[in-house]
Amino acid sequence: MITMNTKAFGTQSATAPLEKLNIQRREVLPEDVEIDILYCGVCHSDLHTARNEWGGTKYPNVPGHEIVGRVTKVGKNVTKFKVGDLAGVGCMVDSCRTCESCKEGLEQYCEQGNTGTYNGHDKHSGTHTFGGYSERIVVDEDFVLHIPDNLDLAATAPLLCAGITTYSPLRHWNVGAGMKVGIVGIGGLGHMAVKIAKAMGAHVVVITTSASKSEDAKRLGADEVILSKDEPQMKVNARTLDFILDCVSAQHDINAYLSLLKRDGQLTLVGAPENPLPVAPFSLIGKRRSFSGSLIGGIAETQEMLDFCGQHNITSDIELIDMQDINNAYERLLNGDVKYRFVIDIASLKNMVK
Ligand code: NAP
Numbered sequence: 053m054i055t056m057n058t059k060a061f062g063t064q065s066a067t068a069p070l071e072k073l074n075i076q077r078r079e080v081l082p083e084d085v086e087i088d089i090l091y092c093g094v095c096h097s098d099l100h101t102a103r104n105e106w107g108g109t110k111y112p113n114v115p116g117h118e119i120v121g122r123v124t125k126v127g128k129n130v131t132k133f134k135v136g137d138l139a140g141v142g143c144m145v146d147s148c149r150t151c152e153s154c155k156e157g158l159e160q161y162c163e164q165g166n167t168g169t170y171n172g173h174d175k176h177s178g179t180h181t182f183g184g185y186s187e188r189i190v191v192d193e194d195f196v197l198h199i200p201d202n203l204d205l206a207a208t209a210p211l212l213c214a215g216i217t218t219y220s221p222l223r224h225w226n227v228g229a230g231m232k233v234g235i236v237g238i239g240g241l242g243h244m245a246v247k248i249a250k251a252m253g254a255h256v257v258v259i260t261t262s263a264s265k266s267e268d269a270k271r272l273g274a275d276e277v278i279l280s281k282d283e284p285q286m287k288v289n290a291r292t293l294d295f296i297l298d299c300v301s302a303q304h305d306i307n308a309y310l311s312l313l314k315r316d317g318q319l320t321l322v323g324a325p326e327n328p329l330p331v332a333p334f335s336l337i338g339k340r341r342s343f344s345g346s347l348i349g350g351i352a353e354t355q356e357m358l359d360f361c362g363q364h365n366i367t368s369d370i371e372l373i374d375m376q377d378i379n380n381a382y383e384r385l386l387n388g389d390v391k392y393r394f395v396i397d398i399a400s401l402k403n404m405v406k
Pocket residue numbers: 094095096097098100213214217236237238239240241242259260261262265299300301302303304321322323324325346347348385386388392
């Protein structure tokens with residue numbers, strides 16, 4: 053297999069900072085698209101993985117799965133993209149394509165495991181995959197998305213993970229007009245969930261630990277805000293919500309949030325803290341409540357979400373950073389100090405001399 057030397061940024065261990073390194077990308081195969089990466093969002097999953105918080109991280113690790121750029125080369129069998137097109141890549145770059153889930157367009161739940169954009173098993177190279185903190189990526193066209201051309205490109209990058217991860221469960225649980233929907237944790241995922249749930253017609257209630265985000269929540273589209281550290285506020289709002297999307301990255305008491313659900317309400321977890329979240333049986337039993345989870349979204353649904361965001365003019369609120377700022381950005385992410393997504397300007401990596 054012919055490979056190309058590619059500039060990237062990543063880490064050699066769970067405790068080392070991210071730094072410049074070189075990786076190999078394959079030359080386009082007949083079904084592949086080569087993308088010159090322009091912007092890459094910074095997801096909390098990047099941090100969980102770089103620091104091996106979920107276990108199983110292979111090093112060197114190059115994170116990044118909110119990728120937008122321009123097509124620079126296509127393989128001879130490619131039909132969906134041409135050189136010069138805008139293109140996006142999200143959290144996966146391949147799957148078995150033959151199992152029940154894949155056949156239903158739910159490649160994220162592939163029975164063989166989907167191939168993660170980073171830290172996945174690359175069936176072409178035999179090693180692991182490298183993500184979007186890099187100057188280019190080569191991906192099978194079936195896992196590449198079309199980007200609406202009316203949206204700001206840097207602010208569109210976070211749709212590729214934060215957008216689809218929140219859109220998919222909101223759609224699955226039929227969120228829309230007449231529903232009171234709570235969004236917990238107003239970070240990258242949560243702020244997208246607020247915008248998308250609002251566009252779907254729901255009454256949106258932000259549930260945050262940060263007083264500083266209360267004001268902003270209304271600007272993002274929230275109808276109401278609950279400060280979760282304020283017990284009286286939580287009590288007053290008990291049994292008022294039909295659906296809750298939990299986007300929290302750290303340990304938290306799930307029972308406190310379940311208490312906000314009406315009878316037969318549903319709480320779906322997309323946040324992925326490293327340790328189990330204990331559920332008190334009576335948080336569920338007492339009001340026939342359900343507790344579920346959801347993983348990103350399939351490729352067709354990701355395209356549907358991008359088109360939906362194009363139609364509704366929805367993008368992420370971002371802070372554009374240079375590649376060399378990434379270690380500081382991770383610390384700020386841990387402190388909840390981002391409104392609401394860091395996006396890396398990949399030009400800063402391309403311009404690095406050493
Ligand atoms: P993020 O930007 O860091 O946002 C997380 C938010 O959680 C914070 O802004 C904060 O919101 C809230 N929070 C933090 N610590 C908390 C605590 N101790 N108690 C209550 N709330 C707390 O992270 P993200 O990129 O949105 O990702 C969120 C989580 O989703 C991560 O675990 C990530 O790995 C996971 N994820 C899952 C999927 C999936 O497919 N299921 C996909 C992508 C990411 P407030 O300030 O409003 O309280």
